[in-house]
Amino acid sequence: MTSQTLEVIKTTTHKPKPDPEALGFGKYFTDHMLLIDYHSDKGWYHPRIVPYEPLTLDPAAMVFHYGQTVFEGLKAYKDHDENVRLFRPEENMKRLNRSNERLSIPTLDEKETLSYIKELVRLEKDWIPTAAGKSLYIRPFVINTEASLSVAPSKTYTFLVILSPVGSYYSEGIDPVSIFVEDFYTRAAPGGTGYAKTAGNYSAAYKAQERAVEHQRSQVLWLDGLEKKYVEEVGSMNVFFKIDGEIHTPEINGTILEGVTRKSVIELLRSWDLPVHERRIAMDDLIQAHQNGTLEEAFGTGTAAVISPIGILDYKGTEYTINNNKTGDISNRLHNAITGIQTGRLEDPFGWTTVL
Numbered sequence: 001m002t003s004q005t006l007e008v009i010k011t012t013t014h015k016p017k018p019d020p021e022a023l024g025f026g027k028y029f030t031d032h033m034l035l036i037d038y039h040s041d042k043g044w045y046h047p048r049i050v051p052y053e054p055l056t057l058d059p060a061a062m063v064f065h066y067g068q069t070v071f072e073g074l075k076a077y078k079d080h081d082e083n084v085r086l087f088r089p090e091e092n093m094k095r096l097n098r099s100n101e102r103l104s105i106p107t108l109d110e111k112e113t114l115s116y117i118k119e120l121v122r123l124e125k126d127w128i129p130t131a132a133g134k135s136l137y138i139r140p141f142v143i144n145t146e147a148s149l150s151v152a153p154s155k156t157y158t159f160l161v162i163l164s165p166v167g168s169y170y171s172e173g174i175d176p177v178s179i180f181v182e183d184f185y186t187r188a189a190p191g192g193t194g195y196a197k198t199a200g201n202y203s204a205a206y207k208a209q210e211r212a213v214e215h216q217r218s219q220v221l222w223l224d225g226l227e228k229k230y231v232e233e234v235g236s237m238n239v240f241f242k243i244d245g246e247i248h249t250p251e252i253n254g255t256i257l258e259g260v261t262r263k264s265v266i267e268l269l270r271s272w273d274l275p276v277h278e279r280r281i282a283m284d285d286l287i288q289a290h291q292n293g294t295l296e297e298a299f300g301t302g303t304a305a306v307i308s309p310i311g312i313l314d315y316k317g318t319e320y321t322i323n324n325n326k327t328g329d330i331s332n333r334l335h336n337a338i339t340g341i342q343t344g345r346l347e348d349p350f351g352w353t354t355v356l
């Protein structure tokens, strides 16, 4: 993609802003959106910000039939001085292209695309909620728009970005959640799409999520697809365990999603001189640590919830309570440090934040 001029068409009808206390997650959308088209003859072209509106697509558009689509998720925050901040957005751009490559979608110019996203966020900065725990969620995604039922990557795609003011992801907040360890359904298998943020991974997970809810648990802990022995992720979050004073998290192996929050948590913990082991973690070893009394803490990490402590693991009909179902010290410390850096409340010694 050669450098192109961003076209901006502003809306004349602004939507009313939603009640900040009733935002939920991904229910409200701002006044504008960003689009960039792709054609195999031209590459990515015509970047533009336009009023938010429904898309018109041919019913044969391939995205509807074969799910050739990828997405990203990151947040914009407003600090006390009304500056707008993004958290490690370059990481999201890199991951978007890793997902694109896995799904045979043409990659985007990361710098240029990010500069357009920043333009959109600047234009919509009045939509960024300021209260604690609230932010503007940024959802970039790519769809295959070609009208054809032939099963093959297409000639035309559209990249879009929509924005949504959001509250806290979990109604339970930073209180511990209870987790159903899924030992039947599989999220990802070696050689599959587990490391890509692509729609099919999520629709294929609903069944397990339903099963968790039937068991009165709020999320699923995924095991590896081959043997159902090793821990992978929790819902749409990466997962960490504190065992005997040290932190353990599944290694990046092609089936788990490489979270930006995961990466930041590892870097933070190491900066605090806490050992972090990225390794294969057997469910049986966790149960054993629980029986020994050395499974001290567990938590999930992701952009939406930041840190989500795990209070209960429900595995093969047995309930394992962790840290008396209370939020642990490491979870609290990490939550405070990351949200502090994201919102400008704390100094950012890592250079993770971009101020717009």
Ligand SMILES: *Cc1c(COP(=O)(O)O)cnc(C)c1O
Pocket (backbone or CB within 6 Å): 073, 197, 233, 235, 236, 237, 238, 257, 258, 259, 260, 261, 262, 301, 302, 303, 304
């Ligand atoms: C997005 C996502 C994560 C978390 O990634 P972050 O970059 O930290 O938000 C973890 N697992 C899955 C399956 C995801 O989709």
